[in-house]
Amino acid sequence: MNKRSILLGTVAAASLFAIGAGDAGAGALNDHTEHWKELWGHVLLDIGGIGVVFGLVxxxxxxxxxxxxxxxxxxxxKFSFAQSMAWALIPAFVFMADDFYLAxxxxxxxxxxxIVPEGAMEVKLTGRMWSWDFxxxxGKVTTNEEGLIVPQGKPVVMRMKSEDAVHSFFIPEYRIKEDLMPGRVTYLWFLPKDTGEYVFTCTEFCGTNHSNMWxxxxxxxxxxxxxxxxxxxxxVAAAPAEGEAMAEGAAPAAEAAAPAGH
Amino acid sequence: MRIRVAVAAMALALAAGVMFPAGAWAKYKPVDSDIDPDVFKLDEDKILGMKLADEVALVDDTGRAFTLADTRGVSTVLALSYYTCDGACPAFNAGLGRLLLQVAERGRVKLGGEARVMTVSFDKSDTAQTAKAFRAALNFPSLLNDSWTFAVFARPEDLERLTGALGYKFFWSAQDQMFFHPNVFIFLTPEGRVSRVMHSAKVDATDMELAIVDSRFNRLKPSDIGTMAMSLCYSYNYKEGKYGLNYPMIFAFSSLFVGIGAFTLGALVIRNKKKAKEREL
Amino acid sequence: MKEWIFTTDHKRIGILYLVGSIAAFAVAGLMALGIRVELMAPGTQFIEPDIYNVMLYFHGAAMILAFLIPGLTGFLANYLIPLMIGAHDVAFPRINAFSVWLFWFAIVLALLSLAIPNPPDIMWTGYVPYSSQYSSGNSSFYVFTVHMLGFSSILGAVNFLCTVIFMRAPGLGWMQLNFFVWTILGAFVIQLIFIPVLAAAVTLLLFDKYFGTAFFVPDKGGDVLLYQNLFWFYSHPAVYVILLPAIGVFMDVISTMARNQVFNYKVAVFGGVWGVVLLGSDVWVHHLYTSGMADWIRIGMMVTTLLISIPVGLLIISLVGTLYRGSIQFSTAMWYTAASFWLILIGGLTGIPLAMTSLTLHLAETYFVMAHFHFIMGITATFAVFAGVYHWFPKMTGKMYNESLGKLAMTLNFIGVNLIFWPLFVIGVEGMPRRYQDYQMFPQFEVSQWWSTIGAVIVALSTILMIWNWISGAIWGPKAPANPWGSVSLEWTHTQSPPGPGNFKEIPKISPDWHPHEYSKA
Incomplete structure (x- = not known):
């Protein structure tokens, strides 16, 4: 009995520690895909509960x-004024509490x-009818046929712009998407945790080949x-430092090396 | 041909610069550069949204070393210039200062707290001392002076990296003894991303204010509702490089009154009819 | 024939709305069936992408603009409101006739758009710059259809607001209105204020496409995102233009069939209906969660969107509460209403994750969204129209439909829609995007798509049964009793079935203790 409770305590402490450590780990890596799945589970429970109560009643x-x-x-x-207000306010506060929890x-x-993590690898994405350029x-550019090639375990931020219609870059595996449109720059980021191949595709209607833009x-x-x-x-001697956000741009123009100074 | 006109304009500006006593910064007129803009044009498509590298090392006019990462948190108007230039560059910076003072007077953008200015020299021979002299010659009022950083690159490779990434082209003309370079304002978001590039000759105070508001749009607070409303009334024209009235917004907003007006009319008619009927009875 | 074309009688106008909107429903439904058959397997089966896109466009635009909105605010409002408030007709009968013919003209124009060489393929949202610069379709047909339906709706809104405000029977107080009348008022206030904004947006789209202006061209000072904002500024409230009258119909049906007063009537009116109208106009950005707007706008609208659960929750509490200690008779209309609890619950609750910006970064533009709004808006409101037709069928025709056939068709319909959309919820969460003609990148979804198509076939069959029931009932049905449901509402107690011209032989005088939902005194 006593032994068992000690054991239980140890397990509980260990799991608490694990949760704490997990949190710290998540803070460092901040994998929003995992957090999405977690929150989705909570929200399903939440709406499932409401649904069962209303449905049963x-x-x-x-x-x-x-x-x-x-x-x-x-x-x-038949309600008195106080009763009818109670039937308005109590449910309203219950809903509001749930709303604020969810919010x-x-x-x-x-x-x-x-919030893009520091040191994320930056890829500039251009969308057009009906292809993508990464x-x-x-100077390295790939198209959707070659795919978006990213290193494992390093956050990737996509800086995105469209050349024509509105498009939307969607990676179901990472639970993330964001629109591309002309005249504006948008971004999204994700953490490719495991190696492998995952579908990305267009989710904003853009004409004939909308469903082939993947x-x-x-x-x-x-x-x-x-x-x-x-x-x-x-x-080439000096390769740009890793974790560079932008500066690996095209080699400085020759003019830059022209005589300077007075 | 165009280059020659530009040289003439610059010479004129130079002469003006010599004739004006230092400190009369407010009287400088921005110089309209006639250099073929296509040669020097920054490719907006390429650089909008780009994050300037965190670790670019700079030294300011007091000799303090810092990196671009240290400048994050507020909007920044970045102006590339050089400090030993006699006419055009002081005029360019003075013009920027004048615009910013006008913006500050309107009260919607707080200089210093919400937006700062940074002039960085692309001339490798500039130092903290030349920067200091340049600042002194401009003799800005304290509001501008306090929210303005004059800096030089600590490492020449950073200079090449930054200008290369921006596609900022400049060259030294030995014949004219001066740099040719684009006169542009680069607006950076508090996260250090390029949000707008504007040619200085086209910018007026409204453009300046709107570009700064745009660059920190994500940081607006509920109390900035007036600022937001103003920014919604304008939209940016990429071809002209200026802001213009946002006609669809104005059109749509006024259309809000169509239905309400129709209802008011209908209500008046039916009320009069009803009254007339009651009188008959 | 002549007396139908030149009619200014609100009842005939109502029937004209019903016929037109059911025609739109039938064509748009056939499109949906075609879409589902195409999606039975990955790859192209029968329908090429360009034709598929036209069908998708027509299905969405016609279902929302030409079926749901006219079906609820055209047909039901026209037929019922003057009867419910004890008026001879609407405030402006000739304008009313003009509205219905505008609506018919729009339907003809929409159908014509299918016959021209390049039909519009811009989805019912008509997003620029695709619609204004890149689509080879004739976006003008979309714009003119929206113009005419919008104009028709604004005239209708002016008409019905004036009718309810100025033409109530003597003594009929605001707190003695049928719940349906309140919901229609809310819907028309939304129409009146917001439709002009949509009309403005699509007009500018038209100018951009055909007259070379640049209202939405970024290079020339336009803003692409502004169109989306303007569009949803109307089109989200439009969801409540559809949902509110639907709840109104259900509430009236429940109150009548359970012979029970509306649970917490005043709270449902002021908190529920007007709460939805007020809050519903501040949530449109939840359609733009992935559009790259400023974070604080998206977070702010997440909060307002979640708060919509309060007025909607109050309405649902009143719907369910009206059953409490009632005496429920299960007519076909009541079956539809009972089924709608399920639809509203599923549709409403799946709206909660979609209100959350962060979850929507994944769910936006997937089948999850699609299934969600089909449940809450599409099917719920369609069931409301059907329930309305069945419930007031004896009033409109003086005859009875076949109850068993009605219930059979309803059951099939209910099974069908669940079979269509449950698999789509599931593959939506797994990432199946909307508006896809082909899903070769997701071959694993084929089974779900196949079952969904079977559901669509069942729905098509049930619809044929239902329409046959209506037509045969109207022609050969047995004579209906004067007040088959034992209602106390004015349209049943003070008029014949069907009511003659002018509705009431004598305008009823309403006593202060009368209420259209009060049964315990009877």
């Missing part, structure tokens, strides 16, 4: 208040989704990715 009423005699009339309650947890996840910043996110090990992005070239 309605079913019970429908069954038990069937008309038995032709001259029968309903005997619904708060939704907002938390929102921050995870929208620009990795050092490809694969190809997550490869980081070392493999580096080799792919910066193939060892004989002359």
């Amino acid at each position: 309605a079913s019970y009423f429908l069954v038990s208040y069937r008309r038995t005699r032709d001259d029968e009339v309903g005997k619904g309650p 708060a947890s939704g907002w938390k996840l929102w921050n995870d989704q929208r 620009d990795y910043g050092n 490809g694969k996110v190809k997550v490869i090990p980081a070392a493999e990715f580096d080799a792919w992005l910066n193939p060892p070239a004989p002359e």
Whole structure:
């Protein structure tokens, strides 16, 4: 008995620690995909609960208040002012409490989704009818046929713009999407945790080939990715530092090296 | 041809700069550059939304070293310039200062707290001292002076990286003894992303204010509702490089009164009819 | 024939609305059936993408603009409101006739758009710049259809607001209105204020496409996102234009069939109906959660959207509460109403994750959204129209429909819609996007799509049964009793079935203790 309670205590403490550690880990990595799945589970429970309560009450009423005699009339309650206000305010506060709980947890996840982690790899995405271009910043560009190639375990931020109609870049695996449109720049980010190939596709109607505007996110090990992005070239000495946000842009124009100074 | 006109304009500006005593910054007129803009035009498509590299190292005019990452948190108007320039660059900076003072007077953007200015030299030979002299010559009022950083690159490779990434082209003309470069304002969001690039000659105070509001639109607070409403009345015209009235918004807003007006009319008619009938009875 | 074309009688106008909207429903329903058959398997089966897109456009635009809105605010409002408030007719009968012919003209124009070489393929949202710069379809047909239906609706709104405000029977107080009248008032206030904004937006789209203006061209100072905002500024409230009268119909049906007063009537009116009208105009950005607007706008609208659950919750409490200690008779209309509890519950609750910006970054533009709004808006409101037709069928025709056939058709319909949309909820969460002609990237969804198509076939069959029931009932049905449901509402107690011209031989005088939902005194 005593032993068992000690055991239980240890397990509880260990799991608490694990949760705490997990939280810390999540804070560091901040994988919003995992948080989405968690929140989705909570919300399903929440709406499932409300649904069951309302559904049972309605079913019970429908069954038990069937008309038995032709001259029968309903005997619904007549409310005093206080009672009718109570029937308004109490449910209103219950709903509001649930709304605020949902809003708060939704907002938390929102921050995870929208605040781009430091040192994220930046890919410039251009969408058009009906293809995608991924620009990795050092002159390397892939299309949707080759796919979006990203290193495993490193956050990737997509800076997106459309050349024509409105498009939307959607990766179901990472539970994220954002629209692309002309005249505006939008972004999304995700954490490719495991290697593999995952579908990305367009989710804003854009004409004939809307449903053919898709490809694969190809997550490869980081070392493999580096080799792919910066193939060892004989002359190039200074490869841009890793984790660079933008500055791996095209090599500075020759003019920049022109005589400077007075 | 165009280059020659530009040189003439710059010479004129230079002469003006010499003739004006230092400190009369407010009297500078922004110089309309006639250099073929296509040569120097920054490719907006490429750079909008781009994040400037965190670790770019800079030194300000007091000799303090900092990086671009340290400038985050407020909107920044970035102006690339050089400090040993006699005419055009002081005029360019003074013009920016004048616009910002006008913006500050309107009261919707707080200089310093919400928006700062940073002039960075693309001239490798500039130092903290030349920056200091440049600031002194401009002799800004304290509001501007306090919210303005004059800086030089600490490492030449950062200079190349930043201008290269922005597609900012400039070259030294030995013949004219000056740099040719685009006169643009680059607006950075508090996260350090490029939100707008505007050619200085086209910008008036309204454009300046709207571009700053745009760059920090995500940070507006409920109390900034007036600012937001103003920003909704304008939209940016990429071709012209200026803001213009947002006609669809104005049109749609006025249409809100169509239905209400029709109802008022209908109510008046039916009320009169009813009254007339009652009088008959 | 002549007396129907030149009629200014609100009852005939109501029937004209019903016929027109059911015609639109039938064509748009056939489109849906075609869409579902195409989606039975990945790849192209029968329908090429361009034709598929036209069908998708027509299904959405016709169902919302030409069936649901005219069916509820045209047919039911026209037929019932003057009867319920004890008026001879509406305030402006000739304008009313003009409205219905505008509506018919719009339907003809919409059908014509299918016959021209390049029909519009821009979805019912008509997002720029696809609709204004890139689509080869004739977006003008969409714009003119919206114009005419919008104009018709604004005239209708002016007409009915004036009717209810100025033409109530003597003594009929505001707190003695049928619940349906309140919901129609709410719906028409929304129409009146917001439709012009949609009309403005699509007009500018038309100018951009055909007259070379640049209202939505970013290079020339336009803003693409503004169109989306303007569109949803009307089109989200439009959801309540549909939902409110639907709840009104259900409430009247429940109150009559359970012979029970509306549970907490005043709270349902002021908190429920007007709460929805007030809050419903501040939530449109939840259609733009993935559009890249400023974060604080999206978060703010998440809160307002979640708060919509309060007025809607009050309405649902009143719907369910009206059953409490009632005496329920299960007519076909009551079956539809009972089924609608299920639809509203599923549709409403799946709206909660969609209200949350962060969850919607995944769910937006998937089958989950599609199934959600079909439940809460599409099917719930369609069931309301059907329930309305069945419930007031004896009033309109003086005859009875076949109850068993009605219940059979309803059961099939209910099974069908659940079979269509439950698999779609599931694959929606797994990432199946809307508006896809082909889903070769998701071959694993084929089974769900197949079952969904079977559901669509069942719905089609049930609809044929139902319409046959209406037509045969109207022609050969047995004579209906004067007040078959034992209602105390004015349209049953003070008029014949069907009511003659002018409705009432004598305008009823209403005593202060009378109430259209009060049965315990009878």
